[in-house]
Amino acid sequence: MTHPDIRLIAVDMDGTLLLPDGSIPDALWPLLDRLHERGIAFAPASGRQLATLQRMFDGVDAELDYIAENGAYVVRGDDEISSDALDPEFAASMITRLRALVASGALRAGLVVCGKRSAYIEDQGAEFVAEARKYYARLEVVPDLLATSDQVVKLAIYDFDGAEAHTAPAFADARATHQVVVSGEHWVDIMNTTVNKGVALRALQRALGVTAAQTAAFGDYLNDIELLQAADWSYAMADAHADVIAVARHRAPSNADAGVLTVIEDLLAAMPTTTHTPEDEDV
Secondary structure (H helix, E strand, O other): OOOOOOOEEEEEHHHHHOOOOOOOOOOHHHHHHHHHHOOOEEEEEOOOOHHHHHHHOOOOOOOOEEEEHHHOEEEEOOEEEEEOOOOHHHHHHHHHHHHHHHHHOOOOEEEEEEEOOOEEEOOOOHHHHHHHHHHOOOEEEOOOHHHOOOOEEEEEEEEOOOHHHHHHHHOHHHHHOEEEEEOOOOEEEEEEOOOOHHHHHHHHHHHHOOOHHHEEEEEOOHHHHHHHHOOOEEEEEOOOOHHHHHHOOEEEOOHHHOHHHHHHHHHHHHOOOOOOOOOOOOO
8 A cells, every 4th residue: 555645635524524513523632733733634515615624623723724714715824815706797696686585585595705804794683683693703794784894715604494495596597608507405515616625625735835636634524525536535425425535535434433544543553753843945
């Protein structure tokens, strides 16, 4: 077996790193310190907002990399690595369309405009506001979504009656130019077609001077496929979607068994103990 020379680890969150109850395994925190000591970058990769990811890892002393909003926004520490914002006119047209559908009674839905600085909503009732606050650590309630000046990386529509049956068909024509993805029972995400976790990981690799052969990636669901394709050391979780298993080169124990941590420990044990920084050139 080829000995690994891992310099970057990218990890999906839900169903992969997080335990079934949504918590981070306690053993990750000392492991992150060891990765930092050995110069190995660690990047949570998620559909979640950047601020939400940063809050989840708030207690980590080491600088982390973040692949947020399914890859639409990538940062290292306080520095932006890449972003893929929606055209403002297109975003405005989607906001206007949703307003009209809601006003006519065709949909019961609310909209989260996901910007770089914050997420934004209009006050559409306590139920929607509470639902949005579950997922967005930085959230502003504004009088008019069309008046926000932030760069928009994603539009997230919350359908009270079920996203797949109602909102997705209402915005199906937008698939001609953009991604319209059912991301949960009640959620539909609208993003540029160029947004995915794999594109984001490759941007991070370029910024760090790291190759795919020096990258490990972990995932379990369909939006992780491109992430795994960007890493030679790719791992599908034990209970991953069949299409993810087909793409990954390796398997990891389930998230319930903290499989990501087990594999990282195995990789570290197989690597030389010399340290390096992710920016080091290959020698």
